[in-house]
Amino acid sequence: MQKISDGKVPLKTLIANGTIVDGTGAAAFAGDVVVDGDRIADVLPRTPPRGSFDRVIDASGCLVTPGFIDAHTHSDAYLVIEPDAPSKTTQGVTTEINGQCGGSVAPRYGEARLSGDWAAVLGDRLTWRSLAEYRNVLGAAKPAVNTVQFVGHNTLRSSVVGYAARAATPGEVAQMKRLLEASLDEGGWGLTTGLIYQPGRYSTPDEVLALAKVAAERGGYYATHMRSEGDRILEAIDEVLDLVRATGIRAEISHLKTSGPKNWHKIDAVLDKVECAVDDGLLLGSDRYPYCAAGTDLDVLLPDWAQEGAAKAECVRLADAAARERIVREIDALDRDWSTVMIGGTWHADSRQYSGRTVAEIVAAQSADGGRTSPGDAICRILALDGCKTGAFFFGMSEENLDKIYRRPWIVPGSDASLRAPWGPLGADHPHPRAYATMPEFYRRVRALGFTREETVARMTSVPARRFGIRARGVVEKGAFADIVVWREDDFKANATYLKPHQFTGGVKCVMVNGVVPYKDGVFTGERGGRFLERA
Numbered sequence: 001m002q003k004i005s006d007g008k009v010p011l012k013t014l015i016a017n018g019t020i021v022d023g024t025g026a027a028a029f030a031g032d033v034v035v036d037g038d039r040i041a042d043v044l045p046r047t048p049p050r051g052s053f054d055r056v057i058d059a060s061g062c063l064v065t066p067g068f069i070d071a072h073t074h075s076d077a078y079l080v081i082e083p084d085a086p087s088k089t090t091q092g093v094t095t096e097i098n099g100q101c102g103g104s105v106a107p108r109y110g111e112a113r114l115s116g117d118w119a120a121v122l123g124d125r126l127t128w129r130s131l132a133e134y135r136n137v138l139g140a141a142k143p144a145v146n147t148v149q150f151v152g153h154n155t156l157r158s159s160v161v162g163y164a165a166r167a168a169t170p171g172e173v174a175q176m177k178r179l180l181e182a183s184l185d186e187g188g189w190g191l192t193t194g195l196i197y198q199p200g201r202y203s204t205p206d207e208v209l210a211l212a213k214v215a216a217e218r219g220g221y222y223a224t225h226m227r228s229e230g231d232r233i234l235e236a237i238d239e240v241l242d243l244v245r246a247t248g249i250r251a252e253i254s255h256l257k258t259s260g261p262k263n264w265h266k267i268d269a270v271l272d273k274v275e276c277a278v279d280d281g282l283l284l285g286s287d288r289y290p291y292c293a294a295g296t297d298l299d300v301l302l303p304d305w306a307q308e309g310a311a312k313a314e315c316v317r318l319a320d321a322a323a324r325e326r327i328v329r330e331i332d333a334l335d336r337d338w339s340t341v342m343i344g345g346t347w348h349a350d351s352r353q354y355s356g357r358t359v360a361e362i363v364a365a366q367s368a369d370g371g372r373t374s375p376g377d378a379i380c381r382i383l384a385l386d387g388c389k390t391g392a393f394f395f396g397m398s399e400e401n402l403d404k405i406y407r408r409p410w411i412v413p414g415s416d417a418s419l420r421a422p423w424g425p426l427g428a429d430h431p432h433p434r435a436y437a438t439m440p441e442f443y444r445r446v447r448a449l450g451f452t453r454e455e456t457v458a459r460m461t462s463v464p465a466r467r468f469g470i471r472a473r474g475v476v477e478k479g480a481f482a483d484i485v486v487w488r489e490d491d492f493k494a495n496a497t498y499l500k501p502h503q504f505t506g507g508v509k510c511v512m513v514n515g516v517v518p519y520k521d522g523v524f525t526g527e528r529g530g531r532f533l534e535r536a
Helices: 116-125 131-141 153-160 170-185 205-217 233-247 261-279 310-319 321-332 359-368 375-385 399-406 434-448 453-460 462-467
Strands: 012-020 029-036 039-045 055-058 063-066 068-070 093-098 146-149 190-194 221-225 251-253 284-288 293-297 341-343 391-395 411-413 484-487 508-513 516-520
Touching (some): 012 484, 153 205, 205 233, 359 375, 399 434, 434 453
Parallel strands (some): 221 251
Antiparallel strands (some): 029 039, 063 484, 293 391, 341 391, 508 516
């Protein structure tokens, strides 16, 4: 395969002999796709091609579809570290929607800190503060996939207010608005919130509404990890609906779920509430990963008072004997099944042994060895070793409810995961399997519910493209950008598991992004054509 040193391949390419599923929901057909530069020049019925081509990709026995759009991701920083985006390209992802759950790589001022895993891996490559500066760094890295970059409310708030557990003053809200305006002007797609996380959890609905109005006025979008996904989920949805009514903004409810067995029965009310709002004309959608374990930081188990100030302050409290004793006592008092909490990524040599093990297993093993420990003891010990950067999986969702959610055609796939690689600095982590396998698992589950392959592919491509206003992508048609995946349907399967997550998806033969082929026949070519996408 020809390689161009600047990562761009302005070749005329024929993708021949495939079955084309064009992303619109229309019936599949046998045909060929002609790509010229970064665009699809023609989509033809299968006939002997006219003219000459620089490159021919044989798609015999394969589907030829638009590149998949991961509607909820956290790869902002890791695109700089591992621009080949291995865990994403190998499952056919060509566009990621980043900056989710209120946390983005920029703007980064004042006390704002990136999440612990991002900062630890970036090291001296963390050189930017503004979104414009990040774009320059990302451009120099030449990522393999496109990125849609949102601006995180938690990042804005920590830049202005810090991590204090209080409401923002009117002056501070005005400062956040100015930072958001500047970031939107520099290419930000809209605003995201993570209202269970530090420091967004301290914000009032009025603060979030003021920022959403800024995004709406500039034609931006809104995505939210709501204030509750469990006990107060219906009230949390009402907060989202009030915001959409007040602003007219298009909103995405991130990773829709009802967490905890005592809340599983609420799923019908949740879905009805969203669908009634859509029927009333609100611009609202949602995404969901195809797993029943959430993945986030282990420190969410700390009491509220112990979380104030984020990781640095948490570590200080864990180092104080009296504070730690209180934290252990309050964690042990939680009404929780500890077999449903699994340790994920760890960062210290002495804590690596716990990755892939549940808190219940850790406690039982240490008790069997003659030691005395409790869930609170184990959690605090691991957090202290890892500088409060430990990841964890929380098995608190219902398989039946996941099927109910996926029966809604407005639900699109969102991995809620950063890209990963089985090697280098990102290979030392222990991620959720959704980082490697969201697309095949989504396809498998939705097809099992009776959706056609055409309907399912549309939900992975054109539906999120339309929802987020991503122009000329998500379809295989003349004039669209050449984001294309060639894959074998029967072999398109997840290999990643909770115990062995660093396993690539099978069945993807070739990935093309803006006419460039970063992955083909199991090889990362080194050619990368991803772009920082602009709003219309």
